[in-house]
């Protein structure tokens with residue numbers, strides 16, 4: 001599965017993707033994560049990607065044309081893959097595990113990361129297939145949302161999670177403990193729940209389901 005991230009700050013993401021699970025998945029050829037500098041898709045010699053908004057107001061807005069060029073180019077690079085173009089926006093559908101399961105069915109996800117005052121609305125209307133928000137709070141750009149969606153979706157690609165990584169889905173999340181059995185915290189001994197030391201697997205499963 002291929003992820004193409006269109007951003008004016010490609011370096012922010014490269015260091016994160018070059019570690020841990022995602023690095024291994026890349027090495028194994030299971031996922032391919034590519035960042036693209038939006039400024040490479042301008043005709044303008046100053047590589048200008050933004051303009052002030054019509055109607056006035058503070059801030060700058062990403063222009064349509066460089067984004068259209070970038071999307072066209074990364075679609076072409078991937079060949080005729082089943083792709084989905086996603087714009088990160090505060091007005092988008094709220095991201096969750098269900099959306100991650102829906103997105104893992106595509107061969108290529110193309111992410112458009114906004115900045116400043118946002119992106120010319122015609123990108124949402126005519127270029128993106130959908131808009132996603134990662135939550136009701138305002139970030140300075142779509143780069144962290146892109147990293148979050150990339151990681152949540154790649155974990156669902158078959159073979160990406162190794163035997164040391166948890167397969168647990170959000171709804172099956174339960175409290176976990178590890179050694180030592182008793183530890184002093186703020187002057188008091190704190191012990192691992194007895195049931196987890198009982199060796200009774202049926203009881204342990206019941207306890208985990210309840211929690």
Ligand code: SAH
Nearest residue numbers: 088089114115118133134135139140141142
């Ligand atoms: N005043 C703008 C704020 C844009 S924030 C507005 O009200 O829309 C700049 C960019 O960051 C956005 O275009 C979007 O791409 C990204 N962004 C910020 N917060 C986000 C969130 N919670 N989820 C997804 N993208 C977000």
